[in-house]
Amino acid sequence: MFSAMGNVVSRIGHRLIERIWRFGGGIRFFCYIMIYSGESFRRLHLTIREIYFTGVMSLIIMLVSAFFVGMVLALQGYNTLQKFGSSEAIGVLVALSLVRELGPVVTALLFAGRAGTAITAEIGLMKATEQLSAMEMMAVSPIARVVAPRFWAGVISMPLLAAMFSMVGVLGGYMVAVPLLGVDNGAFWSQMQANVDFRLDIVNGIIKSVVFGVACTMIALFEGYDAPPTAEGVSRATTRTVVNSSLAVLALDFVMTSFMIG
Amino acid sequence: MTDNIVEINNLSFGYKGRLLHKGINMSFARGKVVAIMGGSGSGKTTLLRLIGGQLKPVHGEVKVDGQVVHKQDRAGLYNLRRKMGMLFQGGALFTDLSVFENVAFPIREHTNLPESMVRDLVLMKLQAVGLRGANKLKPTELSGGMARRVALARAVALDPAIIMYDEPFAGLDPISMSVICNLIRSLNDALGATSIVVTHDVNETFSFVDYVYFVSQGVVVAEGTPDELRKSDLPFVHQFVHGEADGPVPFHYPASDYKRDMLRGHDV
Numbered sequence: 001m002f003s004a005m006g007n008v009v010s011r012i013g014h015r016l017i018e019r020i021w022r023f024g025g026g027i028r029f030f031c032y033i034m035i036y037s038g039e040s041f042r043r044l045h046l047t048i049r050e051i052y053f054t055g056v057m058s059l060i061i062m063l064v065s066a067f068f069v070g071m072v073l074a075l076q077g078y079n080t081l082q083k084f085g086s087s088e089a090i091g092v093l094v095a096l097s098l099v100r101e102l103g104p105v106v107t108a109l110l111f112a113g114r115a116g117t118a119i120t121a122e123i124g125l126m127k128a129t130e131q132l133s134a135m136e137m138m139a140v141s142p143i144a145r146v147v148a149p150r151f152w153a154g155v156i157s158m159p160l161l162a163a164m165f166s167m168v169g170v171l172g173g174y175m176v177a178v179p180l181l182g183v184d185n186g187a188f189w190s191q192m193q194a195n196v197d198f199r200l201d202i203v204n205g206i207i208k209s210v211v212f213g214v215a216c217t218m219i220a221l222f223e224g225y226d227a228p229p230t231a232e233g234v235s236r237a238t239t240r241t242v243v244n245s246s247l248a249v250l251a252l253d254f255v256m257t258s259f260m261i262g
Numbered sequence: 263m264t265d266n267i268v269e270i271n272n273l274s275f276g277y278k279g280r281l282l283h284k285g286i287n288m289s290f291a292r293g294k295v296v297a298i299m300g301g302s303g304s305g306k307t308t309l310l311r312l313i314g315g316q317l318k319p320v321h322g323e324v325k326v327d328g329q330v331v332h333k334q335d336r337a338g339l340y341n342l343r344r345k346m347g348m349l350f351q352g353g354a355l356f357t358d359l360s361v362f363e364n365v366a367f368p369i370r371e372h373t374n375l376p377e378s379m380v381r382d383l384v385l386m387k388l389q390a391v392g393l394r395g396a397n398k399l400k401p402t403e404l405s406g407g408m409a410r411r412v413a414l415a416r417a418v419a420l421d422p423a424i425i426m427y428d429e430p431f432a433g434l435d436p437i438s439m440s441v442i443c444n445l446i447r448s449l450n451d452a453l454g455a456t457s458i459v460v461t462h463d464v465n466e467t468f469s470f471v472d473y474v475y476f477v478s479q480g481v482v483v484a485e486g487t488p489d490e491l492r493k494s495d496l497p498f499v500h501q502f503v504h505g506e507a508d509g510p511v512p513f514h515y516p517a518s519d520y521k522r523d524m525l526r527g528h529d530v
Contacts, residue, residue, distance in 0.1 A: 131354050138367070139343040
């Protein structure tokens, strides 16, 4: 009985220590990225190329999702607001929901699923096929050449994607609210213009998306770089990227929202 | 200047307390092609990584061009690596780049040559390995032997003083093997480099190398020219050179008593 309990405690302790080691490894990895960023900025074409792969290539899925999210928001919001006789406020509801929360959060979740997994798998496979070792043996730092450009591409892409997500979401909401549900066109836009604050809503949304960009890209890069160089190792790392990124985004969103509102 | 471009002195290396190498001494003379041979898992590839500074020894040292590799800072290590070229077992070509771009990679990273000169250099290297015509292909469009040759062209792109080959014949057909053998010898002689070939293919290797080290159970068990080793009556060398299934290197992995194991039932 005591032996079994001891084993459980030992296993929990082992996992905890492992997590702390990995967290420390992640922090060290982040410091390396910062140190080697200067070297990677000198080859700006690499970062631009990665912005294309992580940002531009994610655009379609983001915009289609944003359109549907905006339409659903308008439908649900109209249904509730109508009961209180304030259906003209639908524009504000859609815009604030998107700019403050759904834009940054859903973009980050989609980014983790689309670009994050691609980054992890690519770097994990580069490691498994010794491409990173080959680079090191050629006296080229893989962090400067492979990792840092992807990091900055993710950080730059995320707020731009979130902004486009919010914009298309508002358009989706408009398409449902005005032509379909008959909300007044002028009321939709004017209420939105009057009640959405640039600093409190839009800037805070941008800050959130930058933080999510750092978190999601860091997790994807670290998981790929740290993956055991086997098919199973890369597969597990890819799964961990989605799970850890999603949890990190939701937790960070709560923390940031509480500071921004408080 | 010493005659040996690489020296391994009393080198010990291991993982998690288990020593893989126990006091290894080797030297690699300039201009020679030297093979490191031994069974799978004998730490041959690890030796290459120790020479390249990707791993640090537990005891002893590796000297490259008179400098202790593991005592170098990053800049010093990268300076040493610029004198080295390495052919990895699977080629390790960058899959997002074409054959041309792969060979151009080290040139573009370490020189400021104009693009026209980079082009000429790359085509010359590819011509040397017989793949100038394949310069636009992607690594996924190459056979194993072709990928190995492109990797070889990339390894020698900056005319290194030391070229390291990790299992260059693994998985190749006899024609490709012969091509790679000839290329290793001819490139070494043309560049005046030193080649270190890690392999376990006896016949191919003995046909073109100058000197051979046999590694087993963490130590150098035999060394000499191919002719000397062919005549050697050391049990390990005899078993290895003649490809005998059993001998000093046992056929069976260490296990408990066979009969008792079989009678124990399903509980392995």
